[in-house]
Amino acid sequence: MLGFRLTPEQLEIQKWAREFALREILPVAWYYDTVDETPLPVLRKAWQEGIMNADLPREYGGRGCGLVENVLITEELAAACAGLATTIFDNSLGMEPLRLSTNTELQKKYFTEIARNFKLICFATSEPTMGSDISGIRCLARRDGNDYILNGTKYWITNGGLADYMSVFATTDPLKKHDGICAFIVEKGWPGVSIGRRIPKLGQRGSNTVGIQFKDVRIPKENVLAPPGEGFVLAMKTFARTRPAIGAFAVGAARSAMEFAIDYARRRQAFGTAIANFQAIQHKIADMYQKVETARLLVWKAAWEADQDMDPTIAASISKLYASEIALEVANEALQVFAGYGYTKMFPIEKIQRDCRLFRIYEGTSEVQRIILSGFALGAYKPAMPPIEDLPIHLDRDSVNLESGSAAWRCRICGHVHYGGEPPDECPYCFYPKSAFKKV
Numbered sequence: 001m002l003g004f005r006l007t008p009e010q011l012e013i014q015k016w017a018r019e020f021a022l023r024e025i026l027p028v029a030w031y032y033d034t035v036d037e038t039p040l041p042v043l044r045k046a047w048q049e050g051i052m053n054a055d056l057p058r059e060y061g062g063r064g065c066g067l068v069e070n071v072l073i074t075e076e077l078a079a080a081c082a083g084l085a086t087t088i089f090d091n092s093l094g095m096e097p098l099r100l101s102t103n104t105e106l107q108k109k110y111f112t113e114i115a116r117n118f119k120l121i122c123f124a125t126s127e128p129t130m131g132s133d134i135s136g137i138r139c140l141a142r143r144d145g146n147d148y149i150l151n152g153t154k155y156w157i158t159n160g161g162l163a164d165y166m167s168v169f170a171t172t173d174p175l176k177k178h179d180g181i182c183a184f185i186v187e188k189g190w191p192g193v194s195i196g197r198r199i200p201k202l203g204q205r206g207s208n209t210v211g212i213q214f215k216d217v218r219i220p221k222e223n224v225l226a227p228p229g230e231g232f233v234l235a236m237k238t239f240a241r242t243r244p245a246i247g248a249f250a251v252g253a254a255r256s257a258m259e260f261a262i263d264y265a266r267r268r269q270a271f272g273t274a275i276a277n278f279q280a281i282q283h284k285i286a287d288m289y290q291k292v293e294t295a296r297l298l299v300w301k302a303a304w305e306a307d308q309d310m311d312p313t314i315a316a317s318i319s320k321l322y323a324s325e326i327a328l329e330v331a332n333e334a335l336q337v338f339a340g341y342g343y344t345k346m347f348p349i350e351k352i353q354r355d356c357r358l359f360r361i362y363e364g365t366s367e368v369q370r371i372i373l374s375g376f377a378l379g380a381y382k383p384a385m386p387p388i389e390d391l392p393i394h395l396d397r398d399s400v401n402l403e404s405g406s407a408a409w410r411c412r413i414c415g416h417v418h419y420g421g422e423p424p425d426e427c428p429y430c431f432y433p434k435s436a437f438k439k440v
């Protein structure tokens, strides 16, 4: 059964998130972008009102939202500011490996803290020399009795400068690649943890991005999220559940760019009329609208699959890839509608376009999503069509109803179909011998 109507509860959540975004985020978004700071008061408000951690399980004091509700919330936040949406959502990303792990004691300890107190948790796979290839992690976790000793550097870590806790992926042996990857919860206050300077960025400047260094950090065995060999799968399962939210960020940002462009096109006059009356502008708006709508459907489908306990990996990749690419296109065309004013910092599109550029990079680049999707299409995907060499392409009308005793023989090289009891000795088109023919 298919259904595209949101429930009354989901509509309420969407309204609640939209009100929060318009009240708390939109008025300050450009200021924090300009000064390149992350507003802790806004994060605290998001925590107090339950916008942050909306997916925290109920048994630990959270709201227990599913992914569909989460993408409704993140679209609204990103419509106001993609950078602040990223920083607010980052707790869900940081919590996801813990939620997926089987370490219930660890869940109880940290989820309860996160629900009761204003605690931030970040997610760290990337390093200065590696982002896409997670099997190439170098951050080293050495066994010491029951504990692990962590040494290495993580880079690009969203909220790394603010977070109290970190979901850190490391390796017990870089040569073991996937089989060496493990994961831990690390606390910022532990000896040996150092936070680097805030990294200056093109866009999403309201989000905090830093490097984190670990020097002989002792991790007790209780804080193991995934033992060696299980960390890589944990990271992939995490992304399959968080990529739809990145798609939702992109939908939200693109939607705002489109809405601002529509508003401007109605007001701006040229050649004695509103530019909205020109077909060239109308077509831009049509393209923007269909892209935003299509991307949202893909995001909702991926989130829905995850909520149904299906494996959302492929739908998540499609939604992240498509939404992040159209967001940049929509922002670019919106800027064209604004023309000169769009290029200035006094109008909203310039920031939206800078913010949108990141969607194609974090949580798996567009290239990585295409690797995942082509791997699926060329591998596990089950086609409905028969293999080409079995295709019964009858070009000869009389031969469609083959007389008994006769058969169709298809040349596997050039596709010629021969009718008769036997294949010909040689193909009359490509000259391949009888053995090239297959009965179809």
Ligand SMILES: Cc1cc2nc3c(=O)[nH]c(=O)nc-3n(C[C@H](O)[C@H](O)[C@H](O)COP(=O)(O)OP(=O)(O)OC[C@H]3O[C@@H](n4cnc5c(N)ncnc54)[C@H](O)[C@@H]3O)c2cc1C
Binding pocket: 122, 123, 124, 125, 126, 129, 130, 131, 132, 133, 155, 156, 157, 158, 159, 201, 204, 209, 358, 361, 362, 363, 364, 365, 366, 367, 368, 371
């Ligand atoms: C603002 C920001 C916030 C971030 N937040 C976090 C965070 O919170 N936690 C975290 O762990 N990481 C975070 N990241 C890191 C992000 O996930 C990585 O930047 C991303 O995965 C790409 O890695 P990379 O930059 O090292 O590029 P690389 O992996 O070095 O790739 C460089 C280029 O090569 C392409 N490429 C790589 N491998 C292949 C291949 N096999 N085939 C084809 N093309 C390929 C890539 O697509 C890319 O175009 C963040 C990054 C940014 C910029």
